[in-house]
Amino acid sequence: MKKTYYLFNPGHLERKDNTLKFTPVEEDGNGLPQEGQARYLPVENISDLYVFGSLTAKSSLYNFLGQNDIAVHFFDYYENYTGSFMPKDSLLSGRMLLAQTAHYQDKKQRVVIARKFIEGAAFNMVKNLKYYDKRGRDMEPLVDTIEGYASSIPAVTGVDELMGLEGNIRQVYYDAFELIINDFTMGNRTKQPPNNEVNALISFGNMMCYSQCLRAIHQTQLNPTISYLHTPGERRYSLALDVAEIFKPILVDRVIFKVLNKKEIQKKHFDTKLNRCLLNEQGKKIFVKAFEERLTETIKHRTLNRDVSYKQLMKLECYKLSKHLLGMEEYKPFKMWW
Template sequence: MANGTKYLMSMGELKRKDNSIVFHNEKGNSYLPVESIKEIYCMNEIALNTKFLDFCAKAGIILHFFNYYGYYSGTFYPKENLVSGKVTIKQVEAFLNNRNNIAKSFVQGIADNIYEVLYHYYRHDKKEVQPTIDWIRKKLPDYIEDENLGIKQILRIEGEIWQRFYENFKYILPEDFILNKRVKRPPDNPINALISFGNSILYSKTVSQIYNTHLNQTISYLHEPSEGRFSLSLDLSEVFKPVIVYRTIFDLVNTKQIQVSKHFDKKYNYCLLNEKGKMIFIQAIEQRFESVFQHTKLKRKITYKSAIKIDGYKLEKYVVEGIEFKPFSLKNMI
């Protein structure tokens, strides 16, 4: 993959050889150029040792691990060089004093980007999506702007936004990709499999981008901070799901690049992308991450991947300097 990302789809072993990375599998050795790799996605069983991890740490390479179902398992990344006690304290203060407003900003960002995705289909003769578009534009602001909302009420509003979005899939996708119910672990049909796989990749990509900021990944605002996960990455990635994950899914399915009969393994109670399907999806979502647009405020071209990191910078400026935080907007390109 371009721009420093490498996906390993087969079983094998990662090791250091001199100043190079070697991936060994049944086909032999593949040499990975250290100077051009920033992150490695291990999508199968990969053997490695601490000597290799130490080498990656010194080279600044992040490793993401996924399980059999395509779910994100965890990340190894080098020691945080940008760690900041000041920013962490400010993040905690923002959580204690202004969590609800930050959470509402994320929810509004999700809604705004869902609106833009649906409006695209409305303009292409999918008039059935109009009720959801109207609800987001006319009704939702009254709910979100209520100053008395608690975090549970904010989360319920977020849930309703996603549910209304899912209800429109039947107007956008062919019948064999209709979403009857969002099922995650494990996904039980092709569309759930695509969503789960895409969300896992987006989440891990967000982990990598936040690593390049001063933010503490465990202090979040929309999602509940808890042990054993980078919950701030869950916050930041939510806004980009309509932009990156769902637009990728809609394009692949509607152009028949992904088909139920060719790209899924279906068992009694779950449905997963097969290896060919994963490769098609990975190539498409990476192309979207690297797609370039003109950033309105910065007045220069950036990628969607960089936009995730910029959202991290915006949140950092909010908690440290009090500058208003507005997540990425597909409409305004900021």
Template sequence: MGKTKYIFTSGKLSRKDFSLCYRDVDNNINYFPIEEVREIYILNEVSINTKLLDFLGRYSIFIHFFNYYGNYSGTFCPKEEYLSGRLLVQQLEKYKIDRIRIAKSIVKGIALNIIEVLYHYHRHNKPVKEYIDNIRKIVFNELDKVEQIKRILYIEGFVWKEFYSALRIVLPEDFYLKERVKRPPDNPINALISFGNTMLYTKTVSAIYQTHLNPTISYLHEPAERRFSLALDISEVFKPIIVFRTILDLVNNNRISKINHFDKNMNYAVLNEEGKKIFIAEFENRLNKVIEHKRLKRKVTYQTLLKYDCYKLIKDIMEGVEFIPYNDKNKE
């Protein structure tokens, strides 16, 4: 299995024999053997051609494109190798008859992982117990009673709102979260959240494409045009333990700062190149962190767990084994 390659500078990416050749604007050249590459993230203006795309497609390598501001532009997906008409039919059928149950399971998974993140700060005497209790109350007392997707989405929104409120207690003043603003982010903390969420979304898109699932048929989020809504379903559960732990670690340990790592000309609402590099390095470290999985009885990374949740969903769709998303407290 290759590694993720990140390109931060402007330049040209092309094929050279059985390697990738990257030439930056200063004419510096780097070669990457194709077998060492799993996926590519382009975070600046880079020229490519169809010869390169054909080459990457043959090796099932994705390219995720971002603009300078850290906004996600799109993904080049290789030709699907894991098509399954039988699973597609069953995935649609499950959406029609069992969407509510699966959506509830996803929201419960989100809540449990948020609680696990907040409990760390509760144990360190931060006054976040009220928010933990509020999340527990609505999820364990109200969620099972609702039977409409709008009400489930309302509960999901409430859970995230309580989490954001708790973050105001555990983050320093420069990263105070007054409210969640997405398009575009309006301050450093919103910039970090948006960038991290998009990074996780693209990782999840790649994971789904390595299974037989159709990425456009989702259960919590509405299936929609121009996005892989199932990637939103799967990634949502992992946001607290991957994206937000990355942010909290970087900010609270002064490894990323408002003055040094954000673009002053953009009202500090855009990570600069150094800031992106720091964030991505920690994000990759967390994705590749190894845990002992209780059910699998072996060591796995969080990157693997993303795909494993996809397979658990397939088991639900095809065999009726209830889909229960990954729980970081129980490590299963």
């Protein structure tokens, strides 16, 4: 299986025969740039590159990456996702594009799909809370509240109303973080910028999940700019936001609980400046390692009757949505059953 590589340091990326050569660049004691030891990455083993530091590369390098189906995702200094280089769409389908557009323009069909995303997200949030309820955390009142909200999803007829319901569900869910996480407090959810450690982890993890979903969409015939829960907008792949709703509780939140409660990430792994809290480089590496481990975990798929990784589940989710759009099979969101 191909791997994802993470480039935390600034540096140069270039082609070297049939490999990628990455040369990190750091400042010396006088503040002057100094090249470090180069790393060589075999292209046949790479699926994606995540770039967290400044990167210099020639256009010929991106031609090479495109030919080898390697995507590059960029994040700025503040850990915000800024964009992706995606290989040429080899699976473009006019039929699928028309079907996606028709389901978006038809308000009834759009809200049917949007409901499914919230339904799957709420179910997986509740699964997380029940997991910790069995381990001595009193989650029952919060579970009852979320299930009460979720029971009203089928009656919602507008996307705006559905987004409001999703906000209520997520607020109750985030209240549970105070009971799950041992040594940190979350307080209110803050995004731009995150104001404490837990919010910093949620923002960073959500961006990781979003880019993983974007890559999964790109490997199908779906167009990532046409979405159903989130409103399509300029310069964003809003369908990835839709799909990520289902997987954030499974991937991001469970990783956050693990790295904090096992003290893998501690106070020293954050930088706090001007009411902004961000993971430092060491903290990012720890979180990314735990996130990758989660992505490669496998479960026994009940329909396929074989082991499937969480990363593959994202792609399967896109296939299920494709079948719904083409009128082949009703879309049912992924729900944890264990």
